[in-house]
Amino acid sequence: MKALGKGICSLAPVLLLWPAVELSSTRVASSPFLHNSPSLQGQATMKLMAESFLAIEKGFADGDVVAVAEQAKLLCETSSGIAALKLEGGKKDFAERQEYQLGLAALAAQLAALKEPGQLPSAALVLHDIRHTCVSCHLRFRDGNEESGLFPAHDNTIQGAVRLRDMSGAERKDRSGVVVFLDQVVRPGGWPSDARIPKIVQADMDFQPRVLPVVRGTTVGFPNEDNVFHNVFSLSKPKPFDLGIYEVGETRTVTFEETGLVRVFCNIHPKMASFVLVLQNPHFAVTDAEGRFVLTGLPDGEYTLRSWHELGGGTTQKVVLRDADLHSADIDIQETRKSVAHKTKFGKPYRTKY
Numbered sequence: 001m002k003a004l005g006k007g008i009c010s011l012a013p014v015l016l017l018w019p020a021v022e023l024s025s026t027r028v029a030s031s032p033f034l035h036n037s038p039s040l041q042g043q044a045t046m047k048l049m050a051e052s053f054l055a056i057e058k059g060f061a062d063g064d065v066v067a068v069a070e071q072a073k074l075l076c077e078t079s080s081g082i083a084a085l086k087l088e089g090g091k092k093d094f095a096e097r098q099e100y101q102l103g104l105a106a107l108a109a110q111l112a113a114l115k116e117p118g119q120l121p122s123a124a125l126v127l128h129d130i131r132h133t134c135v136s137c138h139l140r141f142r143d144g145n146e147e148s149g150l151f152p153a154h155d156n157t158i159q160g161a162v163r164l165r166d167m168s169g170a171e172r173k174d175r176s177g178v179v180v181f182l183d184q185v186v187r188p189g190g191w192p193s194d195a196r197i198p199k200i201v202q203a204d205m206d207f208q209p210r211v212l213p214v215v216r217g218t219t220v221g222f223p224n225e226d227n228v229f230h231n232v233f234s235l236s237k238p239k240p241f242d243l244g245i246y247e248v249g250e251t252r253t254v255t256f257e258e259t260g261l262v263r264v265f266c267n268i269h270p271k272m273a274s275f276v277l278v279l280q281n282p283h284f285a286v287t288d289a290e291g292r293f294v295l296t297g298l299p300d301g302e303y304t305l306r307s308w309h310e311l312g313g314g315t316t317q318k319v320v321l322r323d324a325d326l327h328s329a330d331i332d333i334q335e336t337r338k339s340v341a342h343k344t345k346f347g348k349p350y351r352t353k354y
């Protein structure tokens with residue numbers, strides 16, 4: 001993740017006032033989700049974040065985009081402020097906590113920029129991601145979260161870890177890049193696409209990220225931030241495309257209308273590969289290096305939880321959720337392929353190595 005400057009929220013950081021902040025809302029103070037944090041600092045900042053979050057939700061309920069944007073700005077300041085302050089500098093896992101806070105700040109900044117009434121559907125997706133970040137961090141770092149409630153989770157949550165075995169049966173250390181998702185979730189009017197234009201960057205002779213799940217209808221940007229030319233293409237059925245050769249600094253885009261797997265390669269550099277998994281709904285997550293994933297905001301119901309991995313062995317399991325369940329799902333993947341062999345855009349083997 002890129003380092004975020006102070007200016008990310010485009011307002012003076014509210015945390016300059018911290019920790020002398022007066023917490024006005026009794027709603028948060030009396031919330032059943034609050035448990036006695038061992039750290040007063042943690043309590044104060046979290047209450048601040050929780051206040052903004054609740055106000056954002058209220059703004060949504062009222063259809064008040066301006067209120068949503070204002071509170072999102074506050075949330076951005078708080079989270080980027082926490083990240084900058086290194087409150088818990090001595091603490092184990094500090095870098096990881098900081099990543100969560102920076103991620104949260106970036107999302108809050110995105111939400112703060114959506115000020116038009118027509119942007120509410122996009123804003124809802126950003127809110128979903130914000131909630132996901134809060135809950136993921138709580139599951140990771142907040143002791144005893146099971147008992148204290150997964151604030152600010154709504155409805156049900158699925159969490160778990162993926163284990164990966166290669167063809168020889170050996171366990172992989174790096175378990176990142178597995179997509180875990182719910183198959184076919186019904187929603188009246190269908191699911192909105194993601195208007196934020198997620199990116200797959202060409203850098204250091206590679207695609208980053210390597211795995212990108214998106215909701216159907218989403219446009220993906222392919223910026224070239226490398227110091228060489230690339231030719232991004234795909235021969236995959238849901239969306240064959242060829243972006244041609246383009247220079248450093250240029251971005252070309254592709255819109256993915258059909259669900260399915262789109263394998264993306266470079267016609268010049270055979271080692272470059274990326275996978276766009278086009279899904280029916282936004283209930284998906286990509287595992288981290290330890291294989292962990294979290295899905296939040298799931299209404300009661302019976303679902304099919306699926307996993308996908310570039311080397312095969314994806315799994316399917318039924319999950320029944322009700323009453324704000326925290327469901328744990330462990331997933332074992334036995335790979336079925338050694339590599340992602342592929343050909344050039346002309347269907348021929350690559351002639352050059354690089």
Ligand code: HEC
Pocket residue numbers: 033034035036037038039041042043046047049050053075097098100101104130133134135137138141142143151152
């Ligand atoms: C960096 C990880 C992280 C992120 C991101 C995070 N939290 Fe927390 N949160 C914690 C931890 C850890 C605690 C337990 C308190 C402590 O020890 O600091 C906590 C506690 C809380 C509490 C209870 C405070 C108390 O008195 O115990 C609330 C409310 C809360 N968080 C809300 C939120 C909301 C809302 C978001 C997202 C907008 C969020 N948190 C994002 C780590 C995080």
